[in-house]
Amino acid sequence: MEKGVQKFIIKHPTLDDAQAITDMVALCDIEDIGEPDITLSDVLDMWSSIPIETDAWIAASATDEIIGYGFVEVTGANRMDTCVFVHPQFKNQGIGSLLLEKVEARAYVLAEGKEGKQKLMNQLSFTNTAARKLVEDRGYQFSRLYERMKIELEEQPNQYQLPEGITLKHFQPDHDEETLFTIYDETFQDSWGYTKKDFSTWISQKKGDGYDPSLWFLVWKDSKPAGFLMSRMQEDGLFIDLLGVKREYRKHGIGKALLLHTFGIAYQRNQKTILLYVDSDSLTNANRLYQSVGMRPHSQTAVYMKELN
Template sequence: MGKEIKKFTIKHPTLEDAQAITDLVALCDIEDIGEPDITLSDVLDMWNSIPIETDAWVALSETNEIVGYGFVEVTGANRMDTCVFVHPQFKNRGIGSLLLDKVEERAKVLVEGKEGPQKLMNQISFTNSAARKLVEDRRYQFSRLYERMKIELEEEPAQVNLPEGISLRPFQPDHDEETLFLIYDETFQDSWGYTKKDFSTWISQKKSDGYDPSLWFIVWKDSEPVGFLMSRMQDDGLFIDLLGVKREYRKHGIGRALLLHTFGIAYERNQKTILLYVDSDSLTNANRLYQQVGMRPHSQTAVYMKELVV
């Protein structure tokens, strides 16, 4: 007889489950990359973007321990993203498949009535070969590799002088929101996987848990915004969320200036660890810029894509 498969219960999480889910994902991170890459604020921030009563699931063991977690998030007009996590001690018991079933069922509901190809993107630690095989068996195609880059500041960073007529200014809350969104939308059209976003949804998500306007900056050429950077403090360091520069102003030191200015703010606040994620095949060679300011690859995330039939 084959090995008995224990039964697991799948349900939607509640806010009271947030810490247990954080602990679960941290265990998965430790197994995959050697250290946690998640905080409680990350989970709560994500839950500000999705209705967990319909778009997130946990798997419970027979003793009601959370041993699996998955979610699906609408991230653009034609794109959804998902991640699925399984407790290291409960792998190879069908939990990942159960959660992916829920994700894909819900994704098909979410795309009903939409036009054009609908893509479901699944993000997996590159070292998790079992998870990669699972999605490959379900007809997901490998699309991209993202690097988690990191630097530990040993001294206060030098500042960069911008070209004449170009200035770096702090973001002004309740004034610069639409300007920031417009420059984000323009600069990120050069990034892989770009999809049009709704302003009000985007800004409300960015102003959720961990929002600190003193860590947002806009670069101006006279009265024209030409670059921006958005970051936030996390338990494990300062995380650079978004950085963009208009095409015609690239290779003028603007991205470097934004990074080093942000590094300086972090150093002043006694935060020496800086983190970010970048596309390994960035169309704008962003990973080269990050290497030039001293950041180094720390781990990799594989992105798999599945086109949904509407």
């Protein structure tokens, strides 16, 4: 049940607020999709790539309870991303609107002096109709739907046999970083919303709290890199962060081999839950690949876009 109108203030968070923000966003997830979809490491990883003293905000009640949270992150040369959350018991009090105003004002500042059209992407639960109406009223347009896919492993997965000349190898720290980034940059040009990223920023973000090089893999065709997969262990399961295969090597089972190899390692570590997000209208039909290894849609995230220029 929603609480009566409460006094609250908007301010920037500190590191001490990370756990309380995680707990509050988890309540939002439970209301929207039935289970938490955030961990403390998710929040800390995000904060490692944004200055929270300028690019993140919380709404605090009169008793200093965190009842809202929002941030804006520069994710590419022409793209910024944001999410805004309001505690389920404190909705319809203007908290989401005020946080979104803060986000947008900061986004306009960050967009100043940049070339090309700057886009602000707002991600929210597809089932949250009130939030969708809020962003639509502020000029955002629906752009994309992402599916959260999931599998619960019941047995050790069978490995997929790769064609002759193609090998799967573990990522080597302090050696394979630039190779990995090059494959990522090439393969994700086929994905919606792609923008050019800086190598040093990208790799530092990927080596956050959940970094585990034993869960990163490269596939080689003779001496040439052909594909990659990056994953990490979370409190709620193994999360597949990125998977890409170069165009000329697609439809050879490389993506499937990477997935099943990762599933096998997760199973050996007694982690049976595998999670990922995929574009429902993926240009490479990635959702079909995930379904072929037994993953099924679990919930949906809507992406709304607003041009800042």
